[in-house]
Amino acid sequence: xxxxxxxxxxxxxxxxxxxxxxxxxxxxxxxxxxxxxxxxxxxxxxxxxxxxxxxxxxxxxxxxxxxxxxxxxxxxxxxxxxxxxxxxxxxxxxxxxxxxxxxxxxxxxxxxxxxxxxxxxxxxxxxxxxxxxxxxxxxxxxxxxxxxxxx
Numbered sequence: 001x002x003x004x005x006x007x008x009x010x011x012x013x014x015x016x017x018x019x020x021x022x023x024x025x026x027x028x029x030x031x032x033x034x035x036x037x038x039x040x041x042x043x044x045x046x047x048x049x050x051x052x053x054x055x056x057x058x059x060x061x062x063x064x065x066x067x068x069x070x071x072x073x074x075x076x077x078x079x080x081x082x083x084x085x086x087x088x089x090x091x092x093x094x095x096x097x098x099x100x101x102x103x104x105x106x107x108x109x110x111x112x113x114x115x116x117x118x119x120x121x122x123x124x125x126x127x128x129x130x131x132x133x134x135x136x137x138x139x140x141x142x143x144x145x146x147x148x149x150x151x
Contacts, residue, residue, distance in 0.1 A: 037084070039146045045081060047073055049132060049141040058132045059101065060143060072101075074129045076147070081128075082121035083145040088112050096141065101129035112139060126150055 035041055047060035048069065061069040075081045088096050088110050098108040107122055107130075122145075124130065132141055 035146075037146050039148060043147045045073075045143075045145050045147060047130065047143040049139070052131075058141070060130045060141075072129055074101075075124050075126045077126050078150055079126055079147045080150050081124040081145055081147055083124060083143055084118055084121055085142075085144040086110060086116045086118075087142040088114055088116075089139050089141070096132045096139075099131050100124065101131045102127065104131075121145065 035044060037044070046063045048063055049058045050061055050069070052059045059072050061071070062073040063069060086098070086108075089112060096110040096112060097106050098110055099106050107124075108116075110116060130143065
C-alpha cells in the first residue's frame with residue numbers, strides 16, 4: 001500500500017512540474033514545419049512575368065496561393081530573395097537578360113525554351129524586383145525561390 005501511495009505522490013509531482021513548465025513558457029514551443037529548403041512555406045516565392053505596357057519590358061508578379069497576381073513584386077525590406085529556378089519560354093526570341101529592376105544590373109543571360117536550376121541560389125537584395133528584356137510579347141518566365149532575412 002505504501003508503494004502505491006509513493007507512486008501517486010511522484011506522479012502528482014511530475015504532473016505539477018509539467019503544468020508549471022507549460023504555464024511559464026518552459027515547455028517546448030511548436031514551430032511550423034519548414035520546407036525542404038529549410039524555410040517556412042509562406043517564404044516560398046513563385047514569380048510570373050507580365051508585359052509592362054509603359055516601358056516595353058517585362059515585370060514579375062508574385063503568384064499568391066489564391067492564384068491572384070498582385071502588383072509588381074519587390075523584395076521586402078530586411079529580406080533577400082534567393083532565386084533557385086527559372087523557366088523561360090518565348091516564341092521567336094532567342095535570349096533573355098534577367099536584370100534587377102532598380103538599376104538594370106544584369107544577373108543572368110538566359111536562353112529561351114530552357115529551365116535553369118541554381119544550386120547555390122541567386123541573391124536579389126531588398127527593395128529590388130526583377131525584369132527581363134528581349135523576351136517579346138509571346139513569352140512567359142517563371143522564377144521560383146524563397147525569402148530569407150538579410151543579415
